[in-house]
Amino acid sequence: MxxxxxxxxxxxxxxxxxxxxxxxxxxxxxxxxxxxxxxxxxxxxxxxxxxxxxxxxxxxxxxxxxxxxxxxxxxxxxxxxxxxxxxxxxxxxxxxxxxxxxxxxxxxxxxxxxxxxxxxxxxxxxxxxxxxxxxxxxxxxxxxxxxxxxxxxxxxxxxxxxxxxxxxxxxxxxxxxxxxxxxxxxxxxxxxxxxxxxxxxxxxxxxxxxxxNILATAKHLGEAASIYNRYITERITQLQTPEGVRIAELLQEDFPHALLFEILYPLGFNDSQINDILTALSGQPGKQFISSKGWRAIKDREFLVLEQIVEKEKSDTPPFTLIYEKAAYDSSFVIPRNKDIACFDADKFQPPYTIRRWRKGDKFTPFGMKGKKLVSDFLTDRKLSIAQKENQWVLCSKDKIAWIIGERTDNSFRISPSTHEIILVKVKE
Structure with a gap:
């Protein structure tokens, strides 16, 4: 029945x-x-x-x-x-x-x-x-x-x-x-x-x-898939980090395409894209691929970065605020060694202050240097990932970059023996 x-x-x-x-x-x-x-x-x-x-x-x-x-x-x-x-x-x-x-x-x-x-x-x-x-x-x-x-x-x-x-x-x-x-x-x-x-x-x-026969084959494959999935899950766990998929380790695997397929296919990448991505992993950083489900795969230096594409707000509003504190300066003052705090000579660091994302063509003079450097080159030298570069903010005094926030200040605003007053700028998340 x-x-x-x-x-x-x-x-x-x-x-x-x-x-x-x-x-x-x-x-x-x-x-x-x-x-x-x-x-x-x-x-x-x-x-x-x-x-x-x-x-x-x-x-x-x-x-x-x-x-x-x-x-x-x-x-x-x-x-x-x-x-x-x-x-x-x-x-x-x-x-x-x-x-x-x-x-x-x-x-x-x-x-x-x-x-x-x-x-x-x-x-x-x-x-x-x-x-x-x-x-x-x-x-x-x-x-x-x-x-x-x-x-x-x-x-x-x-x-x-x-x-x-x-x-x-x-x-x-x-x-x-x-x-x-x-x-x-x-x-x-x-x-x-x-x-x-x-x-x-x-x-x-x-x-x-x-x-x-099709159903019988599916049943046999189900048994094989149990073994396959156990192996795949174990290896993917080793390869994936919060930063992305470890490229060097993936390329050393016996079956890199199978592992990459199981990582990327659920995100909407087709087999042709996955083949192209695997090829790109041996090339220069920067290549990007977009899936049908709105994911982006970015070939960075050490990692294949995977991120869901979210439309960025048109406003240039950062996800943090800056606190400005003025203080007297003498030789006893110790400059904080904290990436979220910057110190400027108050006479040089003048309003209006603006915060924005860095732009192509931006230049500044990194602290301790004399010549100007493209911000893009500086961020590359710092080995920031593509995603980190896209989310990098700068603080400007008038129209001049004073601080690549969290990274480096501009040498033009440095504290010197003639400094009498300083401004400390702190990042508050």
Missing amino acids: IQDKVAHYIKQENLLCKEDKILIALSGGADSIALLHLLLTMGYNCEAAHCNFHLRGEESNQDMAFVEALCKKNNIHLHLIHFDTTKYASQQKLSIEMAARELRYNWFSDLQKTHGYTCIAVGHHQDDSIETILLNLVRGTGINGLLGIKPKNNSIVRPLLCLTRQEIISFLTEIKQPYVTDSTNLSDDYARNKVRLNVIPQLQAINPAAKQ
């Missing part, structure tokens, strides 16, 4: 227990209708959530009405929400599929926090897992992308992964439970539908057992 098969799978994968408060992602489709029926029959405490994505005109509303009627008949509490999916996809620059997925799971997460659901049950089945494997293979992926859909992912559970689509249809037919056929599933406009309607039938023409 289907019910026994699902019950065994739930126990085997430790997906649910009878004390759970379960939210079912419910559409009018066969998979989620079967999921609702099976979990209710097995005695689980279930409520439902339905998204109207307004992608199929009146059909979307009919689907919603079907779900409402089903939940009312079975006395199931139902959460409903309407999404302007097309608008959201345009704003976020996502495909319709990805936009709907993001909207759906964000809402489920909000419902879980608000109502205290133990988990969210979705109706993915074996055919969905096969399609995911093939899609990942076509798009490019690592070993983890070939394992199919996981039975459990954080609070998302998938109790029907032990069933095929045909088993679900047969079950609903047997119990005379109607369901809604989504017309978009019959069109090959979407990548997943192309795989379902065109690719898999061709594979089955080559080998009728193609689907079973």
Whole structure:
């Protein structure tokens, strides 16, 4: 029996227990209708959530009405929400599929926090897992992308992964439970539908057992992935630091590309970019790469710096304040050896004082030197990373740089034997 098969799978994968408060992602489709029926029959405490994505005109509303009627008949509490999916996809620059997925799971997460659901049950089945494997293979992926859909992912559970689509249809037919056929599933406009309607039938023409063999291969790969992931996690832990990935150590690894792939692929870097980044690690510092998920990889001297791109505020407001203190000066005064404190001759260090980011072409005379030096060259000599350079601030007296803040003062403002009064400038975070 289907019910026994699902019950065994739930126990085997430790997906649910009878004390759970379960939210079912419910559409009018066969998979989620079967999921609702099976979990209710097995005695689980279930409520439902339905998204109207307004992608199929009146059909979307009919689907919603079907779900409402089903939940009312079975006395199931139902959460409903309407999404302007097309608008959201345009704003976020996502495909319709990805936009709907993001909207759906964000809402489920909000419902879980608000109502205290133990988990969210979705109706993915074996055919969905096969399609995911093939899609990942076509798009490019690592070993983890070939394992199919996981039975459990954080609070998302998938109790029907032990069933095929045909088993679900047969079950609903047997119990005379109607369901809604989504017309978009019959069109090959979407990548997943192309795989379902065109690719898999061709594979089955080559080998009728193609689907079973794909699932079996995914299971074997899952066992190999356990060993692989253990090794990868251990090595990545050694290579990654708060400053970035240690380049020299990465290049000495037996499989640097595999390690770099597992670090960068989740951040949205594709395989072609990862190959280019690996090549760049042997070159000069400064090369940058941008991922599809808004991450930046910067080849610095010792590290591959990874940072999420955040739009900088247009205002030139530093993340700190400066405190100015005036004091008398004599030969007994000891200049503080603190990078966050600068001392200036009060007669030379004149207002107005301004704080800004350094600019290309800026020059100053480093303390202890006579000639001028480009700020960019000074920061390079100091071996600052690219990210540190971008966030370097300067303090100006009138229009002249007096201090590369936290690094070096300008020699023109130095304290001398003729100094009578000084100004101490302190950084306060």
